[in-house]
Amino acid sequence: MNSNRASSIEQPHIIDGVAAASNVVESIKAKVQAEKLRPGLAVVLVGRDPASSVYVRNKKRRAEECGFLSRQYDLPEATREVELLALIRDLNQDPEIHGILVQLPLPPQINPNAVIEAIAPNKDVDGFHYSNAGRLGTGDIEQAMVPCTPLGCLHLLKQVLGDGLRGKHAVVIGRSNIVGKPMANLLMHNDCTVTIVHSRTVEPQNICRQADIVVAAVGIPKLVKADWIKEGAVAIDVGINRVTRTNGESGLVGDIDCDNVLPLTTAITPVPGGVGPMTIAMLMLNTLNAAARSNRLAATLTV
Ligand SMILES: NC(=O)c1ccc[n+]([C@@H]2O[C@H](COP(=O)([O-])OP(=O)(O)OC[C@H]3O[C@@H](n4cnc5c(N)ncnc54)[C@H](OP(=O)(O)O)[C@@H]3O)[C@@H](O)[C@H]2O)c1
DSSP: HHHHHHHHHOOEEOHHHHHHHHHHHHHHHHHHHHHHHHOEEEEEEEEEEEEEHHHHHHHHHHHHTOEEEEEEEETTTTTOOHHHHHHHHHHHOOTOOOEEEOOOSSSSSOHHHHHHSSSSSGOTTTTHHHHHHHHHHHTTTTTTOOOOHHHHHHHHHHHHTTTTTTEEEEEEOOOOOTTHHHHHHHHTTTTTTOOOOTTTTHHHHHHHHTTTTEEEEEEEEEBBGGOOTTTTOOEEEOOOOOEOOTOOEEEEEOBBBBHHHHGGGGGGSSSSSSSHHHHHHHHHHHHHHHHHTTTOOSSSHHH
């Protein structure tokens, strides 16, 4: 850590993603009650992957907390693609269901792209369908379902910066379809100047050091060190990496070396407790908005 660089910065703060997510959920509950809505979320789990089972359980719990109809479909590991596609076809037609989420990864006999493209775009609350990716990419944000993790990151950035995203240089590390690319599009839509860094980028630290906003979505523990960060930057850590600590215990760390980067920043998200809870809150938001649109309600909640 370079403490001299940190000296001019006042009170960097750790962004509380748990509290932010709770606030979003409270707004959703209020909207559901006020509009007498019953948004329906169907979550499909194929197989018994332990991490996926935890994610699905958390989504179901949050959906129930929001007052949604919450349905979970547990399919065996050996499920054939045609069987999963048939379930999706049924859910597409089901008037009680407004959001369909198929938990990834899927077993190898199932092509995830075929599954994503089978979901009706207006029920694609993960925002992975080509038509939603296209809407986001072309700036038709009002009609798009935006992927939950980047949407949660944007919400946290607006909490810190308010309307101050305009003209900021944002560097997104990672170019996946579920995080990096949609994040870059969202930031561009909010008038940031955006650079994407990936595994083939030459000297990524020099590019990151120019950023007012850094969003790291890589999957490498503590990749982003203090010398990657400009004084006063806002840092959003999407990474979730399981590591074994020196005491032998296992724990989660992000893609940013938080302890050493924190003093340089205006604000930073922790791992855990930062972006993760926001991802589920944004899934609820997308489901609420899908239900509101299907009921032809003009007013939906926005980030
Ligand atoms: N908090 C949440 O809710 C949430 C949600 C989703 C994902 N995540 C976490 O976020 C992380 C990223 O997820 P993902 O699905 O986007 O991962 P991914 O599909 O594996 O993409 C990783 C990206 O990082 C880039 N990369 C790899 N090594 C790099 C390096 N040394 N320097 C710069 N870029 C590098 C890759 O570049 P190339 O394209 O060149 O290979 C790729 O674009 C993971 O830890 C994941 O668990 C968290």
